Amino acid sequence: MKIATEGLAVDSVHVWRGDRHVLQGVSAEVHRGELLHVSGPNGTGKTTLLRVVSGLLHPEQGIVTWLGQSIVSHRTDYQAALAYAAHEPALKGDLTALENLHFSVGMKRRSTLQELRDALERTGVAACADLPARVLSAGQRRRVSLARVIAMRASLWLLDEPYANLDAAGSQLVSELLQAHVATGGLALVVAHRELALACTVRRLELNS
Amino acid sequence: MWTWFYKLASPPYVYRVAAALMPWFLGLAAVTIGYGLIGGLVFAPPDYQQGDAFRIIYVHVPSAILSVTVYTIMAVASAIALIWRIKVGHAVAAASAPIGASLTLLALVTGSMWGKPMWGTYWAWDPRLTSELILLFLYVGVMSLRSAFEDPARGDRAAALLAVVGVVNVPIVHFSVVWWNSLHQGSTLVTLEGPKMQSSMLWPLLSMLLGFTLFYGAVLCIRVQGEVLQRERQSAWVREAIKS
Amino acid sequence: MTVSAWEAFWLLVQRELRLSFRRPEQLLQPLVFFLIVTTLFPLGLSLQLSLLRDIAPGVLWVAALLSALLSLDFLFKSDADDGTLEQLALSGHGLTVIVAAKTLAHWLVTGLALVLVSPIVGTALGIPVGAFATMLGSLALGTLTLSWLGAVGAGLTIGLRRGNVLLSLIVLPLAMPLLIFGAGATDRAISGTNPAGALYLLAALCVFTCTLAPFAAAAALRITLE
Amino acid sequence: MSGGGFWYMGGYARYVWPCIGFAGVVLVWNLWSARRSLAAAKIRASRALAMAASEAR
Numbered sequence: 001m002k003i004a005t006e007g008l009a010v011d012s013v014h015v016w017r018g019d020r021h022v023l024q025g026v027s028a029e030v031h032r033g034e035l036l037h038v039s040g041p042n043g044t045g046k047t048t049l050l051r052v053v054s055g056l057l058h059p060e061q062g063i064v065t066w067l068g069q070s071i072v073s074h075r076t077d078y079q080a081a082l083a084y085a086a087h088e089p090a091l092k093g094d095l096t097a098l099e100n101l102h103f104s105v106g107m108k109r110r111s112t113l114q115e116l117r118d119a120l121e122r123t124g125v126a127a128c129a130d131l132p133a134r135v136l137s138a139g140q141r142r143r144v145s146l147a148r149v150i151a152m153r154a155s156l157w158l159l160d161e162p163y164a165n166l167d168a169a170g171s172q173l174v175s176e177l178l179q180a181h182v183a184t185g186g187l188a189l190v191v192a193h194r195e196l197a198l199a200c201t202v203r204r205l206e207l208n209s
Numbered sequence: 210m211w212t213w214f215y216k217l218a219s220p221p222y223v224y225r226v227a228a229a230l231m232p233w234f235l236g237l238a239a240v241t242i243g244y245g246l247i248g249g250l251v252f253a254p255p256d257y258q259q260g261d262a263f264r265i266i267y268v269h270v271p272s273a274i275l276s277v278t279v280y281t282i283m284a285v286a287s288a289i290a291l292i293w294r295i296k297v298g299h300a301v302a303a304a305s306a307p308i309g310a311s312l313t314l315l316a317l318v319t320g321s322m323w324g325k326p327m328w329g330t331y332w333a334w335d336p337r338l339t340s341e342l343i344l345l346f347l348y349v350g351v352m353s354l355r356s357a358f359e360d361p362a363r364g365d366r367a368a369a370l371l372a373v374v375g376v377v378n379v380p381i382v383h384f385s386v387v388w389w390n391s392l393h394q395g396s397t398l399v400t401l402e403g404p405k406m407q408s409s410m411l412w413p414l415l416s417m418l419l420g421f422t423l424f425y426g427a428v429l430c431i432r433v434q435g436e437v438l439q440r441e442r443q444s445a446w447v448r449e450a451i452k453s
Numbered sequence: 454m455t456v457s458a459w460e461a462f463w464l465l466v467q468r469e470l471r472l473s474f475r476r477p478e479q480l481l482q483p484l485v486f487f488l489i490v491t492t493l494f495p496l497g498l499s500l501q502l503s504l505l506r507d508i509a510p511g512v513l514w515v516a517a518l519l520s521a522l523l524s525l526d527f528l529f530k531s532d533a534d535d536g537t538l539e540q541l542a543l544s545g546h547g548l549t550v551i552v553a554a555k556t557l558a559h560w561l562v563t564g565l566a567l568v569l570v571s572p573i574v575g576t577a578l579g580i581p582v583g584a585f586a587t588m589l590g591s592l593a594l595g596t597l598t599l600s601w602l603g604a605v606g607a608g609l610t611i612g613l614r615r616g617n618v619l620l621s622l623i624v625l626p627l628a629m630p631l632l633i634f635g636a637g638a639t640d641r642a643i644s645g646t647n648p649a650g651a652l653y654l655l656a657a658l659c660v661f662t663c664t665l666a667p668f669a670a671a672a673a674l675r676i677t678l679e
Numbered sequence: 680m681s682g683g684g685f686w687y688m689g690g691y692a693r694y695v696w697p698c699i700g701f702a703g704v705v706l707v708w709n710l711w712s713a714r715r716s717l718a719a720a721k722i723r724a725s726r727a728l729a730m731a732a733s734e735a736r
Contacts, residue, residue: 016362017360018360018361054543055543056539056543056679057679058679076547077545079542079543079544080545081545082543084539084540088536089536090535090537090539091537092472092531092532092535094472094475094476095468095471095475099471103464103465103467104537104541107464107465107544107546108544109456110456246699250695250699251685255689260689260690260691261689261691261695262688262689262695264688265698268698268699268702272702272705307712308709311705312705315701315705318701319698322694322697323698325694326694343629346622346625346626347626349622350619350622350626353622354610354619357610357613357615366676367609367673367677370605370672370673371623373669374605374627375626377665378626378630381630381658381661382626382629382630385629385630385634385654386633388634388654389633389637424706428709428713431710432713432716432717434717435713435717435721438721439720439724441724447724447728448728450721450724451728
């Protein structure tokens with residue numbers, strides 16, 4: 001069994017929200033070239049788990065390790081190596097799509113505007129590059145946040161409901177991006193309600209109340 | 210040596226210790242406050258300047274000193290809770306806040322009552338009283354921040370950080386207020402050349418100070434039990450604790 | 454080729470400035486509030502400049518503090534609401550860098566603006582031109598200190614329903630020393646005595662706050678982001 | 680003790696006794712409200728235990 005020294009491991013994580021025991025001893029693992037599909041009814045802590053894995057939320061018990069080391073002690077290095085796309089596409093309404101990418105991807109790696117335009121091209125929203133994000137539709141905003149994930153070139157993707165607000169073509173695009181990412185040795189942790197028809201090793205994690 | 214410190218971190222242990230110590234604190238507090246009041250109001254001679262009005266210091270000085278000490282204890286407990294994630298620290302901080310705030314209010318009221326005969330008005334922006342007033346604002350800030358969050362755990366951590374930031378500012382506030390207005394007569398107890406008071410005046414005051422401190426300990430023991438219970442998940446020991 | 458903290462800092466400052474200038478009316482609100490509050494005092498008291506000059510430092514400084522406090526609410530709130538704050542927190546740089554950049558940009562856009570407007574208010578309140586240098590200097594130091602204290606307060610009150618009331622309740626007691634030194638310096642400059650003492654104390658307070666507040670504000674953000 | 684008895688406090692009775700009285704009020708309030716908050720915490724804890732027990736069944 002590949003020990004989790006070259007991947008992500010979640011080890012019996014417990015989280016309470018007030019009196020609600022949201023995550024009850026959740027454990028999971030995902031290695032290079034693999035995808036972890038997290039599913040389960042609403043309110044069972046899927047987003048909470050993603051926030052714990054991203055290092056935003058400190059679990060009361062249990063630890064998360066990346067490449068064998070706890071993410072708490074190596075927080076900034078770990079967070080530099082991941083791309084997080086939350087349920088709501090995080091865009092500034094007053095900035096254009098290109099500016100949004102420039103100011104968020106630019107925090108992680110030096111990237112030219114052309115690279116960012118190519119990423120927007122890849123997710124089919126090149127036309128909106130110079131439009132303020134507030135005028136974009138929900139689907140277009142989702143595609144811009146996907147472009148951000150691509151442009152960051154992170155090895156670990158944490159995607160919360162990437163298929164939300166997307167049409168058939170959009171969903172197809174997400175599946176292609178995931179497969180391409182995992183094929184090049186990347187890792188992904190995806191929260192989604194629907195079945196993922198992907199041609200790569202997919203681990204399942206079912207969260208129930 | 211460290212074992213008692215680690216044991217202090219476990220809620221059931223703190224709950225039991227608090228329940229056991231409370232009667233001792235309360236009893237000793239009653240004795241010392243009783244002696245201090247009798248000594249201060251009956252046996253101590255009137256002050257040559259202020260006459261019998263000076264007897265107000267037997268409640269004003271202990272509550273003023275306690276108000277700052279309790280804030281510091283709250284800040285230290287908060288820092289411990291934040292740094293080492295010990296929930297009991299939050300319980301002690303949450304328990305200390307109302308006690309400290311009430312003592313600050315007591316210091317303010319008695320201070321202004323004491324000021325009336327001396328300055329002719331209840332409030333003359335005296336630096337010591339102004340610092341007490343700002344300390345009361347700091348207490349209110351910490352308590353209202355703690356209760357503003359739905360999730361009590363986050364409320365604890367936010368209030369803890371504010372308490373630590375506040376305690377750093379208490380000396381700054383005091384210095385700036387004193388710099389701003391050095392009207393206040395030097396404090397009779399803590400002065401450079403030592404207390405100007407005769408021993409028959411001084412001992413009751415020290416006894417009142419000890420009494421107030423012990424009283425704080427007693428009330429803290431009661432409140433901490435409640436705060437620990439609140440923060441404790443439905444763990445086994447809570448069932449026995451409630452029965453008693 | 455990861456980005457160094459310093460580059461990320463300046464990129465974030467550029468982002469904040471660009472965002473602020475995209476909505477200029479939000480910049481004007483604190484300034485107009487500053488002018489309105491200072492206009493209240495002559496109406497409430499009297500129009501003799503001689504009387505106004507006595508209370509001018511206090512009025513100017515209290516109005517500046519309240520206007521700066523008013524604008525502190527936007528420091529993290531808009532980013533927290535649309536989720537970009539999480540992206541910044543996950544940018545691989547410590548929260549301290551994020552908070553430092555946002556607070557500096559916030560001060561450039563609000564605190565400095567108040568300082569630039571203050572000569573108008575000062576003249577209206579009868580402050581002699583001779584005292585302007587001290588007034589501007591002390592206001593600059595004061596608003597910078599307040600921006601840092603406000604960053605801690607704003608960090609603690611993100612996402613709270615009546616957050617801005619609580620923000621004032623938390624920040625104002627901590628801001629009293631800088632009001633004392635700032636108004637004190639301006640008052641001495643008006644009366645012709647040397648304001649150096651108060652200015653040095655204000656500068657010391659400013660340096661003290663600017664070095665410690667980033668860590669406190671970062672810790673505050675970490676708590677509310679959880 | 681000069682003029683009047685112990686209660687006269689040398690003419691400052693109007694200030695000394697209210698202070699002592701208010702101090703008493705503060706001390707008693709602290710004890711009372713501490714006991715009340717402990718009792719409330721115990722009730723809440725027992726209710727939470729009962730709820731947890733019923734969920735477990």
